[in-house]
Amino acid sequence: MLNRIDLRIPAGGLPGGADLHRLLPRAGLDVTVATEQVRPLVEAVREHGSRGVVEATQRLDGVTLAALRVPAAKLSEAAEALDPALRAALETSIARARTVHADQRRPDVTTELTAGGTVTQHWRPVRRVGLYVPGGLAVYPSSVVMNVVPAQVAGVESIAVTSPPQRETGLPHPHILAACALLGVEEVYAVGGAQAIAMLAYGTEESEPVDLITGPGNVWVTAAKRLVRGVVGIDAEAGPTEIAVLADDTADPRHVAADLISQAEHDPLAASVLVTTSPELLEAVERELAVQVAATKHAERIGQALTGTQSAAVLVEDIEAGLRVVDAYAAEHLEIQTREPRAVAERVRNAGAIFVGAWSPVSLGDYCAGSNHVLPTGGCARHSSGLSVQTFLRGVQLIEYDEHALRGVAEYVVTLAGAEDLPAHGQAVTARFAAESTEGSVG
Structure with a gap:
């Protein structure tokens, strides 16, 4: 075989x-070819907002959306209707994922290079994320868990989940909705495919744009993520x-x-x-x-x-x-x-x-x-990691020097600035010691 x-x-x-x-x-797979094929769709959503999403969903999924966002009542209904055994399994998955991901967050670290001179590495969460959950040949409530838990542990303020609508209901699969409800996610959209990625990246009348998009999908989702990369961050081209x-x-x-x-x-x-x-x-x-x-x-x-x-x-x-x-x-x-x-x-x-x-x-x-099941594919594990708490955090450096600490390194800044023919860089340091300095040096 x-x-x-x-x-x-x-x-x-x-x-x-x-x-x-x-x-x-x-x-x-040829993502480059798929990228050119979905480019008009992505541009239509960027230019026309909700109308572009509705038209693409009708044409590609055979579903006419009256609204993009799933009503809160539908999330509650899905959770209440959940089979007890499935609820227990999802709750176990959520609890174990929280335990593992809670240990992933790196602590802030302050390095003292000299008395009065420090660099602190802060880890700050992305403000708003869009989490894509597939819904094609199979249904993936587990992917809701894998996307949402690390974002929540990271401290992300605003989380939007999107998943393809079913033809019969115009809503994502009820197991997807139930998983969102169990996790406390209230912002859920009945949109799939490349139009979902465009909606998350550019926003519509019904949805605010995000800063980062994560989650696996088919080649069209991957192509759309490639197109919007730079407008927003993405986790990977899965x-x-x-x-x-x-x-x-x-x-x-x-x-x-x-x-x-x-x-x-x-x-x-x-x-x-x-x-x-x-x-x-x-x-x-x-x-x-x-x-x-x-x-x-x-x-x-x-x-x-x-x-x-x-x-x-x-x-x-x-x-x-x-x-x-x-x-x-x-x-x-x-x-x-x-x-x-x-x-x-x-x-x-x-x-x-x-x-x-x-x-x-x-x-x-x-x-x-x-562990997390959103992982790099196609050989990308040579340079990329799976989804984790760190995916949703940005490293921000805080540089804090006092006068004595700056004086101790000033001549090196001036020398390096001169070597790069950027004298104003050096002047930005020597200006602070103007009363004591001579031309291009620090006393």
């Missing part, structure tokens, strides 16, 4: 850099979900197959990649996939994902080679199912989140591990 890539070469013989990247599977499993002959093929299937279930473009030192494990995983896929609810979607060019089984000579492969792939989710999995996991450089050992499946992280 999985495409096979045979890289059974000792780690030292594997190609490096771009050559290794080219050998690994990737989804064939693409279809990914799982990579680094496994040796100690791994249980039933577990590996189930975990590959779990992420393939999201989308036909989802990527499931097995990197293994064991041909025998690969054969056993293939047999398990045939049995388990046939028994799943979304077998067709999963089959498309597992047989797509973005998914593969990669055979490697040893764990050293496997580590090189998974670092080059930089998976959104990486499972380590090997001997001494913690020791192997500690050596991984590039991954959005690492799941260690047989009892830490990605599905745990999707819902109840306490």
